[in-house]
Amino acid sequence: xxxxxxxxxxxxxxxxxxxxxxxxxxxxxxxxxxxxxxxxxxxxxxxxxxxxxxxxxxxxxxxxxxxxxxxxxxxxxxxxxxxxxxxxxxxxxxxxxxxxxxxxxxxxxxx
Amino acid sequence: xxxxxxxxxxxxxxxxxxxxxxxxxxxxxxxxxxxxxxxxxxxxxxxxxxxxxxxxxxxxxxxxxxxxxxxxxxxxxxxxxxxxxxxxxxxxxxxxxxxxxxxxxxxxxxxxxx
Numbered sequence: 389x390x391x392x393x394x395x396x397x398x399x400x401x402x403x404x405x406x407x408x409x410x411x412x413x414x415x416x417x418x419x420x421x422x423x424x425x426x427x428x429x430x431x432x433x434x435x436x437x438x439x440x441x442x443x444x445x446x447x448x449x450x451x452x453x454x455x456x457x458x459x460x461x462x463x464x465x466x467x468x469x470x471x472x473x474x475x476x477x478x479x480x481x482x483x484x485x486x487x488x489x490x491x492x493x494x495x496x497x498x499x
Numbered sequence: 500x501x502x503x504x505x506x507x508x509x510x511x512x513x514x515x516x517x518x519x520x521x522x523x524x525x526x527x528x529x530x531x532x533x534x535x536x537x538x539x540x541x542x543x544x545x546x547x548x549x550x551x552x553x554x555x556x557x558x559x560x561x562x563x564x565x566x567x568x569x570x571x572x573x574x575x576x577x578x579x580x581x582x583x584x585x586x587x588x589x590x591x592x593x594x595x596x597x598x599x600x601x602x603x604x605x606x607x608x609x610x611x612x613x
Contacts, residue, residue, distance in 0.1 A: 422601060422602070424604075429606075430606050430607075431503070431589050431591075431604030431605050431606045431607050432542075432589070432604045433604070434601035434602065434603060434604075437601055475542065477542075485530055485532060485547040485549070485554060485555055485593070486532070486544045486547060486555050486557070487532075487534075487542075487544060487602065488544070489534075489541055489542035489543075490541070491541045492541065
């Protein structure tokens, strides 16, 4: 069965304290891995898509990396506005147009 | 560029009733997917439509159905509502299969069944 597991479930950091979020996956065939950010009461906001092991993408204080079994979302010198739930999702089969989501990591950045 | 629009934002229904939710995708996007989000199960795939055809369906009972119109707008319907159907229902649209530019989500419809 295709599975996506995110850890930790919740993470509390001080402003400026860098850390990483983990997304491990067990799927039959990976087409793409997505990272989203979700604020309370809103829909997920697209951050990155990664396609193959070794790929990296950056956006402001965020950097996503991908291996054959997991992805990391590194957050460097975070600010309070980076507080949100970060969701990882995989698209399994080309053309299936279906995302399998992890449970998310709830990130809180204290000023 | 307008985003994905979902209506209504909030809805309260009684057990046994039915409900219809609407989603207008980004202009030019032909693929519309629906997801259910609950605290316990997270985001779960309901179904996906492309050019008025359902291409993929998740593991939900037949009470959950949907359709897509020629202008790509989509509706989902839940019949005989149960308390467990209370959730945030999210719609996502995409252009080139979602992998290049990602799926764009709407803000969702918060359904409460009492």
